[in-house]
Amino acid sequence: MPQLKQLVVESPDPVGRDAYERVAAIVLQDLDLVKVVEHLYIYADPMVPIFIAAGRLRHMPRAIRVGDFANVNIGEKMIILDIADETYLAPLLQRLWGRYGKENVDQPDRFTVVLPLGVAGEEELEQIVVADPSETLYKDVIYALQYIAPEGFKVRRQYIKEGIFYYVASEDTLPGDIVETTVKPIFERMGVTL
Amino acid sequence: MTTLVPVTYKGGVYRHDEIMDLIDDLGGYVVQKHVMAQDVVLQSFVPRDDIDLIRRIAKPLAGEVAEAPLVGTEIAVVSPSLEIHHLPHPACDIAEYLRRVGAKTNMIGLARGFGKRIANLNDEERDIINEHDLAIYVLGNFEECIEKKFPAIRQGIHVPIVVTGAPDRETLERIIDPPAEGYVGGIGRIMHRFKRPEELAKLDELVDEVSRTLDARRDDIARDPLSVFPPRLMAILEEQIYEIALLTHPTPVTAQMEGLRVKLPYDLYADDLRALEIADGVALGDIADVLPSRMRNYILVRIKPFSETGILV
Numbered sequence: 251m252p253q254l255k256q257l258v259v260e261s262p263d264p265v266g267r268d269a270y271e272r273v274a275a276i277v278l279q280d281l282d283l284v285k286v287v288e289h290l291y292i293y294a295d296p297m298v299p300i301f302i303a304a305g306r307l308r309h310m311p312r313a314i315r316v317g318d319f320a321n322v323n324i325g326e327k328m329i330i331l332d333i334a335d336e337t338y339l340a341p342l343l344q345r346l347w348g349r350y351g352k353e354n355v356d357q358p359d360r361f362t363v364v365l366p367l368g369v370a371g372e373e374e375l376e377q378i379v380v381a382d383p384s385e386t387l388y389k390d391v392i393y394a395l396q397y398i399a400p401e402g403f404k405v406r407r408q409y410i411k412e413g414i415f416y417y418v419a420s421e422d423t424l425p426g427d428i429v430e431t432t433v434k435p436i437f438e439r440m441g442v443t444l
Numbered sequence: 445m446t447t448l449v450p451v452t453y454k455g456g457v458y459r460h461d462e463i464m465d466l467i468d469d470l471g472g473y474v475v476q477k478h479v480m481a482q483d484v485v486l487q488s489f490v491p492r493d494d495i496d497l498i499r500r501i502a503k504p505l506a507g508e509v510a511e512a513p514l515v516g517t518e519i520a521v522v523s524p525s526l527e528i529h530h531l532p533h534p535a536c537d538i539a540e541y542l543r544r545v546g547a548k549t550n551m552i553g554l555a556r557g558f559g560k561r562i563a564n565l566n567d568e569e570r571d572i573i574n575e576h577d578l579a580i581y582v583l584g585n586f587e588e589c590i591e592k593k594f595p596a597i598r599q600g601i602h603v604p605i606v607v608t609g610a611p612d613r614e615t616l617e618r619i620i621d622p623p624a625e626g627y628v629g630g631i632g633r634i635m636h637r638f639k640r641p642e643e644l645a646k647l648d649e650l651v652d653e654v655s656r657t658l659d660a661r662r663d664d665i666a667r668d669p670l671s672v673f674p675p676r677l678m679a680i681l682e683e684q685i686y687e688i689a690l691l692t693h694p695t696p697v698t699a700q701m702e703g704l705r706v707k708l709p710y711d712l713y714a715d716d717l718r719a720l721e722i723a724d725g726v727a728l729g730d731i732a733d734v735l736p737s738r739m740r741n742y743i744l745v746r747i748k749p750f751s752e753t754g755i756l757v
Contacts, residue, residue: 269585269610296560296588391529401529401585402559402593407734421559 260294270294274398281394286311286387291436295401301399304416304436307391311383314338317376324372326440331363331375345378391415414442435442448472448489448673450515455507460484470494473675474701475516476531476548487515487546489675512546513655516675516699520545520576524557524583526598527666533632535582535637538608541647542580542654550650552740554597556580560586563593570600571738577701578625578658580650583609585632591619598624604657608650616662625660626653655680661701670747671731672722674699677747680722681706687713703732703746710736710743717743723757731755 257274261267263344274292278284290305316322317333320342333339339360346355346363349370356364363373395408395417403419407429418424418431425431429444437444448471453463455478463486464474472490490498499509519542523535533551539549552573556564573579575729579601583590590609598605604625607616610632617627628650631643638647678697681704682688688696691707698705714736718729728734728745733751737744750756 263586263588265611265632266586271516273585273635280635294586299560312697316736397528400558400586400589401525402562402589403528404559421561 254291256291258290259294261294261388263296266294266296270398274412277394277397281390281397283394287391289440291440292398292438293432296400299403299421300398300432301403301419302416302432302436303395303398303418304433304440305414306440306442307387307415310342310413312409313379313389314383315376316378316380319342322372322375328367329365329369329372329375331365333361333363336360343421345380393416413422414444416444417426446471446491446493448675449492449495450546451488451490451495451498452510452512452514452515453484453486453488453502453507454510455484455502455505457482457484459505460486460507463505463507466472466498466501470497473673473679475675475678476695477693482611487512489516492727492736512540514651514658515546516701517547517577517658518575518698518700518705519549519654520552520573520579522552522554522557522573522579522581522597524554524563526553526714527558529558529633530582530584533637534608534634538580538582538631538647538650541638542651545651545655547654548695557593557597560589560592563596565597565599565601568738573601574603574706575737575739575744576603576659578654579656580606580608581624582631583607585610586587587611587615587619594620604661606650606653606657625657628653631727658701665702665749667747667753670702671750671753671755672747674701674704674747675681676720676757677728677732677745678704679715681720684720685713685716685720703744705737705739706743706745707740708743709741711741714743717745725755726755731757 259267259271259274261270270292280285286307287307288308293302319338321332323330323332350365354366354369358364391410392408399419402421405424406417406419407424408417409415418428418433434444450464467474467488467490470491472488474486474488476487478485495509502509521535521539523530535551542549555566563749606626607620607624608628608631609616613627616629628646631646637664638644678699681697687708693707696707712735718734720728722728732747733743735744735746
């Protein structure tokens, strides 16, 4: 299993630094983001006060298609979808009902979905997008950072796009150029241009 | 005079009423009774000399008697907010651990206790915390934040305070001014259950700190005793006020070190309570203040000391 390559926490307060390192590690583990976040850098300074988290995501999970978890068998009288993994069964049924109508989608048992012959070709069925985990992943990452950050730091600026994210929070108003002055240098150290 | 000591009895439901009768016969008081499935836990005060007798009688029933220093105290566990940052760990773990040693703990999540500059305490929170015997403030990781916010969230609190936070004990002692009554360092924002040995050791340290603080208060009370021992008053109220038996609260009457919280509506019962004769010619109103509690519509009974009333029940 790929692990978080680097979790770096910096703070002028050594006790707080250690505590935040533990907090960050546990939160990422609890929210099942260890496999997703490749690099996370945190800087927390209560004197300013400021909390900065910046990092990179590992590959974004791609969209889940029917072919990923089911075999499409075109029979003589009907099309049989043989489900290997039930995780996406509910969204699959929703999609099929929407496309072909409830009357055409039959589910004789948990692992089998039957469609009438001729509604779609094998290739077409296999390519139907059932779910997109990255939709919720963005929310999960931002939630994790909110969870890690000190609670009083309510003023925040967040960004997540194309595998890069940052989260800057403070108790006071954030200066307009906070991203340029503080976050950009961190990304430069990581070898990433924002 | 026999000294009553706080103990916890743990045993089965079967024949536990015999133990309750025994405690009653010996002149002790059962402050709280928990029935959990087949188990019973009795938080009680019993005469020191009779603990062995109770142990002997409880032996065939597989009951155990253990000292529980915090029986008969009501403790507030104050968390800066009810957000996921501070709850459920460690506030719940602390509250739960103190219950094991007999305390009645209430958790108080402040509305705006977070942030070093913006933290504050409103009058309702202040009054509710002041209704307890002791308050434990469960604070966070940064020394700077604790130093700046703590004066704001302790404003107007006159009950003893025990502070916990991630900085070590010496640092907490240094930054908190005026000093609090107790400190436990090394417990900050912990995002998981207390389970490692060093974390559990911290909870034991907290129990010791709380017991030490409350013992100091008990010594003060012993110099000028209360007009009536709160568990005794509790027993009298439970016997004389029928409605208490109808309440579904786990503790319809909560014993505190210097009073009681009676979970009956103040408007309807306060006058009856004041007039209640608890000994020959002594009404409750003579020896205690019957006040409205800020917690729901309960009644708070604060027992006056002997020096004020000249009565000892």
